[in-house]
Amino acid sequence: MSSIKFLGAVISLTFLMAVGFISPAVPDTARNDEVIVEAAWARASIGTSRPSAAYLTIRNEGDETDVLTSLKASVSEVAEVHAMTMTDGVARMGPAGAVKLPAGHEVVLKPGGLHVMLMNLKQPLKEGEKFTLTLTFKGAGPIDVSVPVLGIGASGPVQ
Amino acid sequence: MPTWKLLLIGCGLALAISTSLLFGWWQVDGPGAPERKARESKLPLPIGQMDFALTDHKGNRVQATDWLGEPLLVFFGFTYCPDICPTTLADITGWLESLGDDTKHINVAFITVDPERDTAEAMAVYIENFHPAIAGYTGSSQDIADAAAGFKVKYERIVTGQTYTMNHTAGVFVYDAEGRFVSIIDFHESRENAVPKIRRALER
Ligand SMILES: [Cu+2]
Numbered sequence: 001m002s003s004i005k006f007l008g009a010v011i012s013l014t015f016l017m018a019v020g021f022i023s024p025a026v027p028d029t030a031r032n033d034e035v036i037v038e039a040a041w042a043r044a045s046i047g048t049s050r051p052s053a054a055y056l057t058i059r060n061e062g063d064e065t066d067v068l069t070s071l072k073a074s075v076s077e078v079a080e081v082h083a084m085t086m087t088d089g090v091a092r093m094g095p096a097g098a099v100k101l102p103a104g105h106e107v108v109l110k111p112g113g114l115h116v117m118l119m120n121l122k123q124p125l126k127e128g129e130k131f132t133l134t135l136t137f138k139g140a141g142p143i144d145v146s147v148p149v150l151g152i153g154a155s156g157p158v159q
Numbered sequence: 160m161p162t163w164k165l166l167l168i169g170c171g172l173a174l175a176i177s178t179s180l181l182f183g184w185w186q187v188d189g190p191g192a193p194e195r196k197a198r199e200s201k202l203p204l205p206i207g208q209m210d211f212a213l214t215d216h217k218g219n220r221v222q223a224t225d226w227l228g229e230p231l232l233v234f235f236g237f238t239y240c241p242d243i244c245p246t247t248l249a250d251i252t253g254w255l256e257s258l259g260d261d262t263k264h265i266n267v268a269f270i271t272v273d274p275e276r277d278t279a280e281a282m283a284v285y286i287e288n289f290h291p292a293i294a295g296y297t298g299s300s301q302d303i304a305d306a307a308a309g310f311k312v313k314y315e316r317i318v319t320g321q322t323y324t325m326n327h328t329a330g331v332f333v334y335d336a337e338g339r340f341v342s343i344i345d346f347h348e349s350r351e352n353a354v355p356k357i358r359r360a361l362e363r
Pocket of ligand 1: 083116117241242
């Protein structure tokens with residue numbers, strides 16, 4: 001890991017915070033080797049019977065393609081990447097399979113696209129709390145990221 | 160009068176009557192009828208032509224025509240939907256906030272496509288998280304099918320393991336106060352696009 005890159009990330013994050021692009025509930029940034037997971041957040045749940053969704057950005061700053069092979073969340077029995085697709089105005093949602101991360105690219109999980117589907121919740125996701133999500137990559141291995149829970153009506157951490 | 164003349168007159172009369180009946184049917188109930196034309200197009204029907212009742216989140220039975228008199232936004236979804244439904248309801252909340260006082264007289268209907276899990280109480284708890292103008296609607300599966308037919312909405316239950324999810328039409332329908340269909344706001348449409356569409360319905 002290059003310390004200059006890390007310093008750069010810290011400085012830019014501080015700058016974003018300073019100019020108010022990111023709310024005080026700054027999502028933690030976590031990295032392992034060349035893979036960086038950032039801007040994570042999840043939507044609060046009503047009880048535990050409904051699934052919830054988490055969103056984040058994954059950047060591959062390495063020279064080789066990596067693959068997100070599995071996910072594990074502290075708050076749910078199942079966590080998997082789902083894709084929302086729209087055909088003829090009809091929304092469909094289903095497992096996206098292993099997510100490929102080409103070198104030098106970022107994959108953004110955001111509402112209406114890809115999301116981490118949190119199923120069989122073990123506890124309600126309460127606004128203001130945080131939980132740990134472990135993303136396991138084929139090359140970079142496991143990365144833990146702390147995921148802040150925003151409101152049910154939230155569309156993202158950026159105000 | 161000879162019998163053949165009577166027969167001819169009789170046939171002529173019968174033909175005239177059946178032709179006018181056929182013409183009348185064509186215009187009123189047949190392919191020439193405006194209602195039928197609307198039913199067969201892919202566009203949502205005018206509210207005045209819709210015939211269904213739903214149960215709102217307070218447990219009251221309401222008719223489609225009860226929405227007449229104020230502009231209307233309609234979205235079909237379900238509360239077990241983790242991604243697109245809360246996002247759309249959050250978007251609608253944002254649009255209503257930027258319209259401010261203009262939305263004092265507007266109906267906003269969130270209709271479930273999953274009445275089995277979305278009871279009136281479940282809808283009430285769910286919509287609390289969004290703009291207060293948004294009302295939730297559920298009903299029997301037949302009620303929902305009838306409402307979906309009026310708006311030309313498609314939905315389908317997809318079983319995944321022990322649970323299920325719903326595919327469904329995801330646009331927001333915009334109607335004016337007279338119940339005329341104005342436009343659809345598609346998912347992914349920006350606030351800059353959406354707000355003027357609603358304003359058009361408010362000003363009509
Ligand atoms: Cu999903």
